[in-house]
Amino acid sequence: MGKPYKKLRQDINDILVKTMIVAQPSLSHLYKSCQPDDLENQLCFQILGFDILIDEDCKPWLIEVN
Numbered sequence: 808m809g810k811p812y813k814k815l816r817q818d819i820n821d822i823l824v825k826t827m828i829v830a831q832p833s834l835s836h837l838y839k840s841c842q843p844d845d846l847e848n849q850l851c852f853q854i855l856g857f858d859i860l861i862d863e864d865c866k867p868w869l870i871e872v873n
Contacts, residue, residue: 811865814865815867818866819867822859822869826869826872830855830872855873857869857872857873858870858871858872
């Protein structure tokens with residue numbers, strides 16, 4: 808029972824990391840556009856919510872990012 812859970816958790820982590828890699832340039836651009844004087848990136852942060860669907864084969868699917 809531990810192995811399927813570990814695989815599912817790793818698959819979800821892979822989805823999260825790959826999504827952040829794709830989103831990072833856009834998030835960085837938006838931040839710099841709104842905070843041009845913050846050279847150290849210390850004024851704010853972004854909170855993202857990930858909706859993941861797990862199908863009957865225990866495969867996770869990214870539904871949306873809020």
